[in-house]
Amino acid sequence: MLKDHARILSAINAAGHIAGRKKLQKMIFISKKLQYPFHEKFEFHFYGPYSEELTLKIEELRNLGLIEELKDKENGYLQYDYSLTDAGHEFLTLYKDSLDERLALCLKELNGKPARFLELVSTVLFFDHLTKPEVIQKIQELKAKQNYTAEEMEEAFIYVSQLMENNKPLSMNS
Known part of the structure; x- marks a missing residue:
């Protein structure tokens, strides 16, 4: 099993379960x-x-029986819920490289946020090389259908600042 697959398993384990493919993608992107x-x-x-690589790794973990992907139809949309199987938990006991405690706490916190908010936060982070007004313009152009309010955008910028301040890794374990 590859290290990256084990980290994804550890991330899902730290969160307990993750409701939604989009949410899982955003949580891993924000952590990265x-x-x-x-x-x-x-x-x-x-x-x-969005990461095609992450999607493929999730499929591989599901096919190996290490994660469970439950499907639920909610409000006319198919919702996926991810959690570790017993085999996934057993694998993690054999995996030597443990998840950074601060990352585990960060993932739990992210998992408590709505997917819509994580989509906005991850978009702000994706365009972090731009100025704040440029990011806002990108959001208004690329995410027009979401109708994010000025208050929601400001909340996302504040949240990103807090995340950056509270999650400075002590070391870079690859």
């Missing part, structure tokens, strides 16, 4: 932007940052 050791490549997609 906070300099935690996730190596999947992300591109900007309809719902913000």
Whole structure:
């Protein structure tokens, strides 16, 4: 099993379970932007940052029986819920490299946020090389259907600042 697969398992384990593919993608992207050791490549997609690599790894973990993907139809939409199976928990007991405690806490906190908010936060982080007004313009252009308010955007910028301040990794374990 590859290290990156084990980290994804550890991330899901730390969160307990993650409701939604989009939410899982955003949680891993945000963690990566906070300099935690996730190596999947992300591109900007309809719902913000998206990684085909992460999608494939999740499928592999599911096919290996290490994670469970429950499907639930909610409000006419198919919702996926991810959690570790007994085999996934057993694998993690054999995995020597443990998850950074601060990353585990960060993932739990992110998991408590709505997917819509994480989509906005991850979009702000995706365009972190731009000025704040430029990021706001990008959000208004690329995420027009989401109708994010000025208050929601400001909340996302504040949250990103807090995340950056509270999650400075002590070391870079790859």
